[in-house]
Structure formats: structure tokens, C-alpha cells
Amino acid sequence: MSEPRREAPLDHAAMKAFAHPLRIRMFAHLTDVGAATATQLADRFGESSAQTSYHLRQLARHGLVEEDAERGTGRERWWQASSFSIPDTQAREDPVLRSLAGTVLAGLLEQRMLALRTWSEDVDAPQPWVQASLQQATTASLTADELATMNEAVQEVLEEHIGRAKQRRESDPEASSGERRVRMYYDAFPLPLAD
Structure with missing residues (x-):
């Protein structure tokens, strides 16, 4: 698996694109499991592959995911999560960015709690x-x-x-x-x- 791009701060457009519940869940899955195709994500989340493909393209447009060039052939595209940061100082001064950052952070914290709960309940x-x-x-x-x-x-x-x-x-x-x-x-x- 190729290494994701280095961390980049998110701008307004990227934060707005990321502040979507399915996109946050897809991103979390890519970070938890690794690279996946739109079809695999569709199966995982009960969506159509056209829907997950659309959301992946939106995430890629803003640098939140990128194609894993070492995998896939022809029409099968594999996607991996990219690193990013939320511009904390800028978000504190900009009400729009602060609101978007809050939405993204809430979604990421929900995924974090789910991962911790799943681990703590794994009796095997x-x-x-x-x-x-x-x-x-x-x-x-x-x-x-x-x-x-x-x-x-x-x-x-x-x-x-x-x-x-x-x-x-x-x-x-x-x-x-x-x-x-x-x-x-x-x-x-x-x-x-x-x-």
C-alpha cells in the first residue's frame, strides 16, 4: 500500500465537503481497514456503488482521500485516506469554519467512540x-x-x-x-x- 500524502490543513471547501455523515464514515473505514473500492464501501454501508463512488470523488477533489496507485486495474479504483489537519487558529476566528469544524469533529469523535467501544467489548x-x-x-x-x-x-x-x-x-x-x-x-x- 502506498503511503498517504502528508498532512495538509483543510480549507472552507474541503471542510464543507467532509462534513457529510457518509463521507466521515467512509473516511473512518479507510483509516481503520485500509484501501477499499467504491463497491466495497457500498457493501459495507448499504449504499449503491454509484453513491459511494460519487462521495469518494468529492473527498478526492479536496485531498481527503487519494487513489492507491499500487492497486486496482482498469475500472477498479482503490482509495486510501489522506492525512489532514483542521486549522484550529483559523477555525476559532472564522464562524463558518468553526461550525464546519465542529460538524467534522463530532463525526470523527463518534467514529472514535465506536472504535473504542468495539475494542473494549471484544471478549475474544x-x-x-x-x-x-x-x-x-x-x-x-x-x-x-x-x-x-x-x-x-x-x-x-x-x-x-x-x-x-x-x-x-x-x-x-x-x-x-x-x-x-x-x-x-x-x-x-x-x-x-x-x-
Whole structure:
């Protein structure tokens, strides 16, 4: 599977295109499972392939998904999720963008809760995966600089481990037999000031 494009901030048009419930669910499926065709997404969500194909084209138009050039032949197009960011500072200052960002964030949080619930209810999960997983909440008192430094360090650790796994797959395709797609959530933000 080819690597998705690097993270790009979403503009008004992209946010508006993404703020559609089916598109958010399709995007979440592509990030959870990996590349898929419009037909596979149609089967997954009980839609017509014409409908999912249309929504994929709209997402692609705004850089939210891209064609997986290493897969598919002829009319069979495989799509993968792209990385993006929601322009936080701009969204706080622009009421339209703030509203769109809220809609997108609500949809993504719903998908996040579904993924966490599905994992927590999986009574047949293999013990090595249960022991390797982590769900944690930590609260600390930090300055803005300390928070920024911590976030940079966490990002570096994530990139290091993801890069190492990618190298393993590239050097020995057989070595991926025991791997699973893994979701990492990390949020670090200030809590409201006490009254």
C-alpha cells in the first residue's frame, strides 16, 4: 500500500465537503481497514456503488482521500485516506469554519467512540493485543511551552515507531503476518480555567 500524502490543513471547501455523515464514515473505514473500492464501501454501508463512488470523488477533489496507485486495474479504483489537519487558529476566528469544524469533529469523535467501544467489548481479543493496548487519561499542570514541547516529543515517538514498522514491511513482506492495524489517539489540550 502506498503511503498517504502528508498532512495538509483543510480549507472552507474541503471542510464543507467532509462534513457529510457518509463521507466521515467512509473516511473512518479507510483509516481503520485500509484501501477499499467504491463497491466495497457500498457493501459495507448499504449504499449503491454509484453513491459511494460519487462521495469518494468529492473527498478526492479536496485531498481527503487519494487513489492507491499500487492497486486496482482498469475500472477498479482503490482509495486510501489522506492525512489532514483542521486549522484550529483559523477555525476559532472564522464562524463558518468553526461550525464546519465542529460538524467534522463530532463525526470523527463518534467514529472514535465506536472504535473504542468495539475494542473494549471484544471478549475474544488475543491476550498479547490486550496487554499491548493502552487507554489512559492523564491530567497535569503545564505551561503552553511545556505542552508544545511534550506534543512534539510524542509526535517524534509516533513517527519513529511507524517508520520502523514500515521499514520492516518493506525489507521483509513476510514479517507482517502478525501485524494488525492499530489506532493511536492522542489529545493534549488545556482544560477550562476554574471559576
